[in-house]
Amino acid sequence: MSERVIKPVGRGFLFLDSHPAGCARIVREMSGQVEQRTPERRTALVVGSSSGYGLATTIAGLARYGIDGVGVSFEKAPTARRTATAGWYRTAETAALAAELGRSWTFINADAFADTTKDEVLDLVAEQLGGIDHLIYSVAAPRRVDPRSGETYQSALKAIGGAHTTKSLAFDDGEPVLQEVGIDVATDDEIAQTVKVMGGEDWARWITALQERDLLKPGFNTVALTYIGSELTGPIYRRGSIGAAKADLEQTALTLAKDGVTAWTSVNGAAVTQASSAIPGIGLYVSLLHKVRGLETPVQQSIALWDQLTGEAPLDLDDDGRIRLDRWELTDDVQSAVRAQWESATQDNIAEVADTTWFLSEVRRLYGFDVAGVDYEAETEVDVAWPDH
Template sequence: MIIKPMIRSNMCINAHPIGCAKETENQINYVIAQKAKRGTKTLAEGGKAPRTVLVLGCSTGYGLASRITAAFEYGADTIGVSFEKQPTQVKGGTPGWYNNMAFDKAAEKAGLKTKTFNADAYSDECRAEVIKQLKDWGAKADLVIYSLASPVRTDPDTKVMYRSVIKPINQVYSGASLDMMTGKITQASTQPAEGDEIPNTVKVMGGEDWERWIKQLSEADVLADGCRTLAYSYIGPSLSHPIYRDGTIGEAKKDLEKRAHNIDAALKAKGGAAYVSVNKGLITRSSSVIPIITQYLGVLFKIMKKQGTHEGCIEQMERLFAERLYTADGKVPVDSENRIRMDDWEMDPKVQDEVNKVMPAVTEENVNELVDLDGIRHDFLIINGFDVDGVDYNKEVTDMSKIEY
């Protein structure tokens, strides 16, 4: 069959297996090139590097990029966890399924230990499987990446399922909604959170589950002395604060940061540490449907590309490892809240001043001039394996469960 993207309201509902695999390979090739460029040394080569890395939420975005960097630049053995839809010969799976398959194939070829669990990372059963795998390897994790993003979470103790929402608090939020495929701009409004939507969102997207992971891994004695753990977050510009930082998701992220201090205190006894890494805004499946965010990112990308400071997932995570986590002096640069600021280039006052000048001027007539429409469209499509260089999208895919090309 010929597979074309199926897009509805800035959401892509299918994936191209070959495109996903090829994009994963492209990211692997990038970090291999960066290893040579930087002169990065693995642990076996006498460098500062992780030995065994656990990535929770390993299949797409920052989680996948973190796992690729850990394995292919720093030589680490990795365990990944994500919950994906498995394909059949005639029915496609989720992008993350194909990404994980491509990662495992490449890691095994490179002689790296790899294990990917397709499981609910919020469950204690999954934690038990990961602990068993570490013990079977005779290994202890010295880096744990927490990059989970899900609309739902079932509490392991109560078995109650909670749902998260992206809503403002105590006010209606209105803003321009840019259709990146057509360039059309409409006004969209989001109603404020109601009832238990705020605590439920914190329950799903806050730090409770991260803290539970570290506690159970520590009690099982599968964390190495000096283990570091990171969770990923976003703050963004003031124009998005009502829907993000000051909204339901923002409340969850504040909880994440608060719990990072608890985890940090618990790990310090054995020389470890916990951080929240505040990352740059990128086109993701969730950000694509939030009012104003797509237009903001399109303007931001145009400005940062002109300055030569734009980064995608893999570029940013590679810089996180090289210039924050595994520095020559062993120190991790942080802000006053003990956060790693990978959004430093995005939030540069000069960049934000330029963004603020351009945003009000964007119209459908000048959108191609002021917004990096091609760039955000490309980033949106590659999430699902489309618009990837080197892939023949007119070629028949005879088996949706395979990634050979």
């Protein structure tokens, strides 16, 4: 047992420790957004189940449709000096939620890119579930080691075609700071490496591995989660090196479909996640969007996704065959209002034109802080075990 008082200490949007009680409570808050439906037994594999939209999709599927499944993520255990990562604690609470709901969920802590992980996961799928109805792919990683070649690829946050400067949001002792951030141009190699990390190659390998083990159930479908976003963030995101990877992910869906696999990408709306908060300009954009319109939560969007994947609701596809959960964000009136706020934002008015206090709190909540009902002055147990399997 190791109890101590945990404080939010870090640099920028990265914190050194996470709060176990806060992370657990967030999982319960998320499940509380879900209205249960009468379940028919379905099974799912969620690759990237501990954070962001992957976590929301796991909780929504579990709580709404009683889905049984396996979740894969890569988290750090607690040490003598540091707590576990937030995703570790969220996973432990998600497993507890599944047990309370009488569902079968196993969580694997391993590198999703590794063939050894795929072997371990598929053994569990065969033993515990007998096959998979749905595969949700939600992986955001800074690097990837290709198990076939041994080569390490590194993703890059860079522009394509020309350098770019963007407004960006930072904080100094809790006070919002409006910055100008320069974005370098990606080389061809950096673009290719980013595609290798965040594109569709690994998603396709998961499908192939399941096919080779005959673990795709009749009616199987799969979806990889992606983002398009605003023209305001386009140069660093959709038209940048990350966008090249997202385009590859979407092309992978089309290739899988041609090969007889029911596959889509799901375009989710803006959210505050550990991955997105590191991207210049995204924090400012999301803060402005929240001020203008508010956000649909990842759980709300994940409910809509599950309703479509299970056939409860019709598919909402665009002309490119992508599921669109982001239409609320990209309407002309919303984007026009956000652009006006973006262009008018200065250091003097940033706290008025954008929801900066809300954004900083949301970032802290990613690590289990700023959660209502948690006593942050009390000691809390940090040695939380990874769920058994």
